Amino acid sequence: MKREDQIEKLRNSEKTWDFVVIGGGATGLGCAVDAASRGYQVALLEQDDFAKCTSSRSTKLVHGGVRYLQKGDVMLVLEALHERGRMKDNAPHLVKDQSFVIANYTYWNNFLYFCGLTLYDILSFGFGYGHSKFISKESVMHRLPAIKREGLKGGVVYHDGQFDDSRMAINLAQTCIEQGGVAVNHVKVNGILHNKTGKVCGVRVIDQETGESFELHAKVVINAAGIFVDEVMKLDVSGHKPMVKPSQGVHLVLDMKFLQSTDALMVPKTSDGRVLFAVPWHNRVVVGTTDVLRDHPESEPRALEEEIEFILKTAGLYMVPAPTRKDIIAVFAGQRPLAAPKREGKSAKEISRSHKIIVSDNNLITITGGKWTSYRLMAEDTIDKAIAMKLVENRKCVTKHLKIHGWRPNPDLNSHYYIYGSDEPAVHQLEQEYVMLKDKISPKYDYTMGEVVWAVRHEMARTLDDVLARRVRLLYIDAREALRVAPEVAKIMAAERHLPLSWVDEQFESFKEIAQNYIVD
Numbered sequence: 001m002k003r004e005d006q007i008e009k010l011r012n013s014e015k016t017w018d019f020v021v022i023g024g025g026a027t028g029l030g031c032a033v034d035a036a037s038r039g040y041q042v043a044l045l046e047q048d049d050f051a052k053c054t055s056s057r058s059t060k061l062v063h064g065g066v067r068y069l070q071k072g073d074v075m076l077v078l079e080a081l082h083e084r085g086r087m088k089d090n091a092p093h094l095v096k097d098q099s100f101v102i103a104n105y106t107y108w109n110n111f112l113y114f115c116g117l118t119l120y121d122i123l124s125f126g127f128g129y130g131h132s133k134f135i136s137k138e139s140v141m142h143r144l145p146a147i148k149r150e151g152l153k154g155g156v157v158y159h160d161g162q163f164d165d166s167r168m169a170i171n172l173a174q175t176c177i178e179q180g181g182v183a184v185n186h187v188k189v190n191g192i193l194h195n196k197t198g199k200v201c202g203v204r205v206i207d208q209e210t211g212e213s214f215e216l217h218a219k220v221v222i223n224a225a226g227i228f229v230d231e232v233m234k235l236d237v238s239g240h241k242p243m244v245k246p247s248q249g250v251h252l253v254l255d256m257k258f259l260q261s262t263d264a265l266m267v268p269k270t271s272d273g274r275v276l277f278a279v280p281w282h283n284r285v286v287v288g289t290t291d292v293l294r295d296h297p298e299s300e301p302r303a304l305e306e307e308i309e310f311i312l313k314t315a316g317l318y319m320v321p322a323p324t325r326k327d328i329i330a331v332f333a334g335q336r337p338l339a340a341p342k343r344e345g346k347s348a349k350e351i352s353r354s355h356k357i358i359v360s361d362n363n364l365i366t367i368t369g370g371k372w373t374s375y376r377l378m379a380e381d382t383i384d385k386a387i388a389m390k391l392v393e394n395r396k397c398v399t400k401h402l403k404i405h406g407w408r409p410n411p412d413l414n415s416h417y418y419i420y421g422s423d424e425p426a427v428h429q430l431e432q433e434y435v436m437l438k439d440k441i442s443p444k445y446d447y448t449m450g451e452v453v454w455a456v457r458h459e460m461a462r463t464l465d466d467v468l469a470r471r472v473r474l475l476y477i478d479a480r481e482a483l484r485v486a487p488e489v490a491k492i493m494a495a496e497r498h499l500p501l502s503w504v505d506e507q508f509e510s511f512k513e514i515a516q517n518y519i520v521d
Contacts (some may be wrong), residue, residue: 001174003460006184007207010043011214017041018392019383020203020218022189022232024048025055026165026372027355028224029172029183030379030399036181037402038383038395043216044176045205047188049466051169053299054226055372056470057334059251059289060281062087062095062161062373066268067275069120076354078123083374084161085127090376091168091404093411093421097129098162098279100266103140103318105151110134113268117158130159145260148318162264162279165372166470167419170459174405185460192221192235192364200236200364209462220386223366227297227337236364243358244368246297246335250307251288253330253477258319259285270314278315282416284329284477287315294335301333302517328520330479337368357385365389376400416446427454442485447472449492456496464490464511479518486511 019035021028024046032044046052064081065073088095102117104110117132133156140147140155173183191204193215202217223232233240259265259278267276278287290307308331316322355370355378367382380397387394406421417424431437431450439449455461455471467489468482469475475482490504490511 001177001183001458001460003184003186003462006177006182006460007187009182010184010187010205010216011212013043013216015041015217016202017043017216017218019043019220019222019386020045020216021222021224022203023224023226023228024050024169024173024183024185025053025224025226026051026169026172026375027226027367027370027378027382028222029169029176030375031222031224031367031382032176032181032183033172033179033402034376034379034383034397034399036176036179037398039180040383040392040395042176042181043218044173044181044183045187045189045203046183046185047208048299049185049463049470050173050183050460051166051470053228054334054336055169056166057249057251057332058165058372059249059277060162060165060279060286061098061277062163064120064124064160064373065371066117066120066158066160066266069116074123077120079377080371080373081120081124082127083377084129085124086376086400087163087373088129088161090399090402091163091171091407091421093406093408094168094171094404094419095161095163096413098160098264099130099262100158100160100264100277101135101140101143101147101261102156102158102266102268103144103147104153104155107153110154110156113156117156120158129161132156132158143261143263144265146258146319146321147265148320157263158266161373162281163372164282164419164473166473168372168404170471171405171421173460175402178405185466186462189232189235192232192362193217194362198362200360200362220391221364222382222386223364224368224382226368227335229337229366229368230297233360233364233366236360236362243366244297244337246294247338248292248294248301248304248307248333248335249289250292250303250311250331250333251286252308252311252315252323252328253332254285254287254323254327255329256280256283256285258287258315258321258323258327265318267314267318276311276314278319282473282477287311287323297335297337300514300517301335303331303333303520307333308520325520330476330518331520332476332518355381357382359385359389363389363391423458426458427451430454430457441472441489442474442478442481444478444481445474447474449489452489452492453496456493461493464493464507465514467493468511469514475515475518479515483512483515483519486515 437450
């Protein structure tokens with residue numbers, strides 16, 4: 001997957017594409033894979049990097065939505081549970097079973113959550129990960145050694161999925177290309193083309209690296225720009241009024257001593273009615289999330305003090321010892337594109353998370369909402385919408401059983417290379433080319449210089465942020481260490497791309513600014 005090859009296919013194309021997809025997050029990549037696998041001519045354009053924003057900042061869960069079951073939204077849960085099963089089948093190298101423990105401090109909650117999660121199991125029939133069960137107080141303490149023991153009455157174990165979000169995005173981009181599509185990052189759409197009747201017929205784009213502009217003509221343009229969908233809709237209709245309200249979610253990354261388990265902790269109801277997770281991920285614990293409405297979408301949002309304090313306070317009610325600010329190894333904030341409230345003052349957790357497809361009078365198709373778990377279904381619905389509008393010929397969706405690039409069953413989760421799936425042998429072979437490629441980028445972690453070169457050569461990584469945030473996940477698991485090793489990683493990238501040392505300095509300054517958002521002082 002070389003960016004130069006993808007750009008060349010766009011630059012020299014005089015054809016009319018069946019689909020141009022704007023946005024390289026979960027939804028856009030899903031749409032591109034769906035359309036390409038049906039045999040359509042597809043071009044996906046991402047203004048920054050694949051999964052740069054919301055799609056790399058999730059809780060790392062593939063889930064049916066226990067919280068939605070509490071609200072009685074059974075159909076939404078049923079839909080997500082089925083997609084959860086398909087996601088594991090199609091990408092077993094990235095999606096694994098994750099057991100969760102709900103520690104209960106009243107006997108009523110033992111009964112209540114066991115009944116609710118039994119229904120969760122029934123709804124997932126045929127797509128399940130494991131069965132829920134009640135466990136004793138002693139079993140809870142055994143499974144979660146760091147749990148607060150005072151007043152503990154027992155618990156419930158249930159199962160969902162856990163995955164690496166940005167690695168899934170990279171693999172979806174590779175899948176799109178393997179299916180005959182084009183996917184390219186760092187290309188911004190700065191205009192929507194209309195034909196003589198006013199209907200959308202393509203896009204005007206600029207290559208962010210070279211400044212080169214060109215036009216792509218298309219039968220269908222899909223706006224899957226996440227928190228930035230309103231900006232794209234304004235390119236279509238200048239008077240468009242904002243439709244999406246960004247809701248910010250924050251996660252804290254802690255040492256494993258605060259969990260000491262392969263089980264995750266789930267707190268079903270916090271002080272303000274939210275759900276809190278503490279999930280093991282890459283030998284760290286990811287704790288979150290928050291739901292705070294924000295006025296404007298941001299590609300690099302910073303965690304608010306109130307969010308950090310809320311998570312620490314809530315986690316401290318269950319974890320012994322209670323985590324403090326000095327224990328935070330990294331913090332990351334992401335913004336979800338939620339449907340705007342019908343009335344002012346409506347809280348983020350009440351705004352709909354189900355996906356929505358909106359078609360403008362000019363036939364721009366916008367898809368928004370949803371979550372990673374339902375990305376495939378969202379894509380299927382979006383492509384089917386274009387077919388129903390008779391913009392393209394009817395072709396059947398094939399993604400329910402389409403293997404994602406890297407598909408490899410039963411990966412060795414004890415090796416950090418498991419995320420590469422079937423590419424792992426090729427990564428090792430690359431590391432054999434030069435002695436230095438076996439070197440670790442940090443003595444504290446297993447990531448190697450070979451992985452950096454692999455990311456540049458085969459995964460379209462262009463910047464330090466691309467590599468350290470989304471190809472290897474060092475920025476997310478140890479922000480200060482990512483900042484410390486950044487200059488050496490930049491030098492390896494510059495050598496691979498034949499770029500001057502001035503590029504190294506520029507990249508480090510840019511990355512330093514980004515990394516500050518992940519560090520809590």
